[in-house]
Amino acid sequence: MSEQKYLENYDKQEFEAPLITVDSVLFTCHEGELKVLLVERANHPEQGKWGLPGGFVDLQLDSSLSDSALRRLKEKTGVIPPYIEQLKTYGGPQRDKRGWSVTVCYSALVSFQACKSHIDSVADVQWVSVEQLNYIELAFDHRQLIVDARERLRQKALYSIVPAYALPEVFTLPELQQVHELLIGKALQKKSFRRRIEQAELLIDTGDKRSERGRPASLYRMKADAGGFNFIRNLEY
Amino acid sequence: MSEQKYLENYDKQEFEAPLITVDSVLFTCHEGELKVLLVERANHPEQGKWGLPGGFVDLQLDSSLSDSALRRLKEKTGVIPPYIEQLKTYGGPQRDKRGWSVTVCYSALVSFQACKSHIDSVADVQWVSVEQLNYIELAFDHRQLIVDARERLRQKALYSIVPAYALPEVFTLPELQQVHELLIGKALQKKSFRRRIEQAELLIDTGDKRSERGRPASLYRMKADAGGFNFIRNLEY
DNA sequence: ATAATAGTGTCTTTCAGACATTATCTA
DNA sequence: TAGATAATGTCTGAAAGACACTATTAT
CATH class of the missing domain: 1.10.10.10 (Winged helix-like DNA-binding domain superfamily/Winged helix DNA-binding domain)
Known part of the structure; x- marks a missing residue:
């Protein structure tokens, strides 16, 4: 069979595939504290919990993984952060109740001032200091992603x-x-x-x-x- | 709607998702040369070209991404390499002709001796010195993955x-x-x-x-x- | 003048670069 | 003994740690 014939007949749904999302840990420094951007989840699963900005890749809108991360961050903060770096990719059958899932995690930095007005204007987005994080229930394995992002930034x-x-x-x-x-x-x-x-x-x-x-x-x-x-x-x- | 109801009704196929694979750049040092393990592709796409050991995640067999990488490396070399580290995840609409695709890339190291007998026994797996790589046509963006893995190892x-x-x-x-x-x-x-x-x-x-x-x-x-x-x-x- | 914060001088310590020297094997 | 390779001695230089000191503002 030629490659062309193969591609014409290729069925993407033939094998069950993991869910795939892109999430970002966005840090800032304000009033002497290190803070992380959290978003309240509007939908199931983990509805009502706070989690990292992110979501499914949009095959039409996104032309790369970092595109996808930046698109979400722009939606939530109003700006494109000046620093973003791929952190790590997490995958397994347990981390999302919907099934085997993968998230590509980015770590990003932005100034508090750059997005203050935008964040003040919406209710489901907030900066949380890394100290307060211990008292908030977070969605999925996002607590771990934040720990890992913080450790990487510490090395940097x-x-x-x-x-x-x-x-x-x-x-x-x-x-x-x-x-x-x-x-x-x-x-x-x-x-x-x-x-x-x-x-x-x-x-x-x-x-x-x-x-x-x-x-x-x-x-x-x-x-x-x-x-x-x-x-x-x-x-x- | 309760989360339970949501999960019962959840349709994984509702949104088109990227293809997702796990690939590894396995290095060894032999006779004063740095070598990379390549596998000849048996199937479309890129049939006949040489590429990195890897493939789709198996939702039954693999309980993590590194599991998936190690399973493929075990298949191709006969051993579990003593060092493996997640390198980077690549995604985009162009890198695989079948459509928007993502690969989680690992970098690994093993001794030449540990897998010599196994590799000698099969025809579709070989060590290629990084010098020779320039003269071989590689599948997908695997040349770039090797360059990135080498640069990371250089830093290490x-x-x-x-x-x-x-x-x-x-x-x-x-x-x-x-x-x-x-x-x-x-x-x-x-x-x-x-x-x-x-x-x-x-x-x-x-x-x-x-x-x-x-x-x-x-x-x-x-x-x-x-x-x-x-x-x-x-x-x- | 005092308190507070920013910024400098300088001595010590650590550790890599350079390269000469010594040690231990085989032919 | 000569040649080859492994291992050490030791000086130099670069850059961080420690900490005392000076500089510039507000009250």
């Missing part, structure tokens, strides 16, 4: 400045250090932190300063490729 | 001794260094390489030595948790 904080994407476009070095400390779960040496960022020339000094109690801090923005830079040596943990 | 070689899983259970330090050099694509300082492994106490000296031309080399085996260890400082590249 040790050898990159990717966490800067959880801040507004313009930020101070002490603010950035705070995000890293939140993720790593440990205080960092101011000097070490600044030194490595300066030496790698990852930030642009805007020339402006921000003042509130004490000496004003210089304001920086990330260079275009700064998110892709990895230090050769990790911070201690 | 800079901060871990995961590449040791591409060697037999017992190996010498010069052998291990050679695998790292193959992956990183650069000669390493003998002293630096040995020092970090010694200091981290990742290997057990078997007490035996292997002799062939020159001073005999000590034989080591990995400690149980050595694959999970990461150095805080990378080798240069």
Whole structure:
């Protein structure tokens, strides 16, 4: 049989296939806390529980998996987050009551300000601090996905400045250090932190300063490729 | 409607879903070369081309995605590889002629010896050195999956001794260094390489030595948790 | 002036790079 | 003994940790 004949006769339904979804763990940093975006589930299964933004791939709308993740995040936040990375794919017969299911999980970062107005305007989307997560019942295995995303981001904080994407476009070095400390779960040496960022020339000094109690801090923005830079040596943990 | 009623009425076929497969890039090191396991495709599509070991998830046999990957690798090599890690998931409408498809890709390592007899006994499975890959037409986007797996393993070689899983259970330090050099694509300082492994106490000296031309080399085996260890400082590249 | 926060100076420590030297095997 | 390969000694350099010190604002 030729390949063409094979394709004409191919029946996608011949074998039972898993359900497949794409979910995202979207983090931000606000008021000194690390927060995750949760969505209240409008439909079964797990109706009424809170879970990660995501859903089935739309074969018409989505031309890639990251497209699908970004489409959902845009729906829920009003913006395309500046950082998204594929985390891991989870699959098994138990994680969804409808049957064998697979979810491709993404990890993303956005500033609180970028989506504040959009999120304030809807009732079924909220930022939840990672501390409060323990007191909320989450849908499916989403608690595990958040744990894994957090651990990955923690590693990133040790050898990159990717966490800067959880801040507004313009930020101070002490603010950035705070995000890293939140993720790593440990205080960092101011000097070490600044030194490595300066030496790698990852930030642009805007020339402006921000003042509130004490000496004003210089304001920086990330260079275009700064998110892709990895230090050769990790911070201690 | 109750969740129970919802589940009873749920029709998995209601929405068109992507095809979903699991593929693995299995590496080994043999005769100073890095090699990848390829399988000749018996069926359409891409019949006759060589591709990665993998296939559709079997909802009865597989209880997780890694199960599915390991089942295929066992079929093709006769053994369960000692190292497997999820690499990345690829999805889109173009990568498989049958339609929108997703593949969850794993990266794995095994010693050449462990599966030599099994692989020699079948005609549709072979080790191909990464150099030769350029001259072989590969199915789907498998060339890209191999490139990505190799790049990930290259990174691992800079901060871990995961590449040791591409060697037999017992190996010498010069052998291990050679695998790292193959992956990183650069000669390493003998002293630096040995020092970090010694200091981290990742290997057990078997007490035996292997002799062939020159001073005999000590034989080591990995400690149980050595694959999970990461150095805080990378080798240069 | 004081408190608060931002930012620097500088010494120590850690660990990889470089490369010369020594050790132990076979032919 | 010569050649080959394994393993060590040791100096240098790069970059993080520690922490005291200075700088700049508001009240």
